[in-house]
Amino acid sequence: MIKWGIIGAGTIAQRFAASLTKIEEAQLVAVANRTLPKARAFQQKHHASMAFDSYQELLDLAELDMVYIALPHAYHAEWIKKAIVAGKGILCEKPAVLHAAEWLDIQKLLATHPVFLMEAMKSRFTPAYQKMAQLVKDGEIGTIQKIETCLRRDMPKEGTTYHYLPEQGGCLLDMGIYNIALLTDFVHGTPTVDSLTATFADGIETSIEATLTCDQIPLVLESGFDLFKPAVATIKGTQGTVTMPDFHRPTSFRIDYLNGQSQSYELPYIQDDFHGEIVHAMTCFKQGLYESPQMTWSDSLRFAQWIDWLKSKQ
Structure with a gap:
């Protein structure tokens, strides 16, 4: 059984949690949101065990295996890094970072704190x-x-x-x-x-x-x-x-x-459009992989580099 936490309680997190309930080897343990009432409403709807108004408290849970980061784009890099330090497997909603420099910083941290990390590009897993x-x-x-x-x-x-x-x-x-x-x-x-x-x-x-x-x-x-x-x-x-x-x-x-x-x-789809990426991420985690062979760290770096490059040409 893979025990999950979700950081964020918006629309994308709601859809992810609904998909997670259809996967036998997955269990939603906790959700965190900026406001506790919203976290508790999410907890009740998706049958999570715990709800927090602190993202760090969720990451500090010893029983947590993996975390899905579903925050607005600007907060992805920060909470990827904190989840790495906490030793959790990570699936982060796209875009994983705003700029290529952020991804390179993340890779430096992964060199000393190796964990599974994948950007959630669910289209590739349909x-x-x-x-x-x-x-x-x-x-x-x-x-x-x-x-x-x-x-x-x-x-x-x-x-x-x-x-x-x-x-x-x-x-x-x-x-x-x-x-x-x-x-x-x-x-x-x-x-x-x-x-x-x-x-x-x-x-x-x-x-x-x-x-x-x-x-x-x-x-x-x-x-x-x-x-x-x-x-x-x-x-x-x-x-x-x-x-x-x-x-x-x-x-x-x-x-x-x-x-x-x-x-x-x-x-x-098998179940829904989230199913493939969730099952793949869990399979990689269970196999002890740090990187998905289908959605690699180099892929995420190239996404960010292309976006940086296109923005520079505007």
Whole structure:
């Protein structure tokens, strides 16, 4: 039995806790929130044993094995470090850090306090994404010629939380990281920019449209809070094209081959979209791993480096 604690009691934490209850080898022991009434309401709803208004008190629990960090972006690095020192296995909601420098500091700490740590990029652990990625990497569509990603939503400032706040806000950290996670799964070099346009509000980017080149492959990254567009990723190869709708939480994709044939894949979630990443993180922890082979520390560093780089080009 893996005993979990959750730091944060917002929407994402609620969804995570609901998923956790469906996993036999998982037990929610404690939740911590800034206010005790909210923590206790969360405790009652999700049947946790304890509730705290101190994140550190939760980390100090000797019986706790793993912790899920579900705080606003700006607090991730701080509480990752404190969870490392406390010796807990860690699953941290994306983005794990605001800047690459924060991740490098975390890796220095891990060198002297090794624990399991994984950024929660749940799309990579869905059956549809895993099947699609394997087919592409096995050459099903031939050599990759172009990758395009679009994840754009109409999210006015009213009704949002951290999304429009200085430094931790912006579409890149909140949504564009999904685009980056997919792109960096198929290209491995350092990108160059061909064109980039962005719009801003309150000092943060509310939209970005970038065309890049990496490993000699043209890439498109489109993300924003300013308008709704269908979320879709397309990977064009010399033998066919993959189209994956809702690539940030996919359940299907299609391959259209150059010979005129096509193949559709419907691969629903196992339980829900959190299930795969939770089970994977627990499996790594039980095996004594410090790093996921599917969502590596190098992956998280590259996510942060790409975001730093794109912000520097705006």
